[in-house]
Amino acid sequence: MEKIILASSSPRRKEILNRYHLNPIIFGAEIEEKQIKGELPEQVAMSLAFEKSYWVSNYFSNGEIIIGADTIVVSEDMILGKPKDEKDAFRILSLLNGKEHSVITGICIIRANTNIKIIDYENTTVRFRHLSEEQIMRYIHTNEPMDKAGAYGIQGYGQILVEKINGCYSNVVGLPLGKLDYLLNKFFNVKIL
Template sequence: MEKIILASSSPRRKEILNRFNLNPLIVEAKIEEKKSYNESPEQVAMALAFEKALWVCNKFNNEEVVIGADTIVVLGNRILGKPKDEEDAFRILSLLNNKEHSVITGISIIRANTNIKIIDYESTLVRFRHLSEEQIKRYINTKEPMDKAGAYGIQGYGEVLVEKIDGCYSNVVGLPLGRLDYLLNKFFNIKIL
């Protein structure tokens, strides 16, 4: 079995990979997440995923497979990151209220000590229901929004906020399984299922 390293501290990504018995070693990438405003949201997500994977990859040298991912939420052409505090969470959720937005996850997979480096992304459209200020405040009181891009988690209480999605559900959670399985299989001969 290949040794898989997840370049992320996301409990959701770890849980997804563990569900398929990949049991990755978790190594958080210590990068400064800078966003370049002359790049498309897809380029931003892929660049951050690659930086994370490369940073962690440099700590290994036995051809381990390192997976980096970065999920961003995009409304129009604005990237909405993780909220700084509850007031910021309210601002972000109010922006998304009754609107459609994109959730984009950049994926980078690198085999340590080789030149094999793959970068790709997945995009999913999500539409929020019309929410009252009271509903948004009650959701913020769950504390769930605080560590999530776009200030919500579709796999938790945040599912109530969503009217519909068009695309990959696991992408909205933070790791697009279908795309990841395709890339691991094609380039690394690793099958998730």
């Protein structure tokens, strides 16, 4: 069994991998999440995923498989990060209200102490229901939005905000399982299931 390192401290990503008995070692990357002006959202997500994986790969040297991921939410060409506070969460959720947006997760997988790396992304379209200001505030008061890109979690209370999704559900949670399984199988001979 390959030793899997998750270059993320996201409890959602850890939970997804544990469900499939991959039991990753959690090693959160300490990088500054910055964007280069003019980069496409897919480039931003893949670049951040690579930076996380690469940073963590410097701490391992026995062929471990390091998985980095970064999820961003994009609405009208704007990247919406994690809210700074409740007021910011309200602003973000109001922007998404009644509209479609994209959830893009960049993935980077590196085999420690080798030149083997693969970088890819998954894009899922999500449409929010029309919500009243009161509904948005009640959701914010659950505290769920505060550590999530786009200020919502589809796997929690936030599922009530969503009218429909087109694409990979687990991508919206933070780790596109189908894409990850494909990449691990094709390039690292690891099967999730």
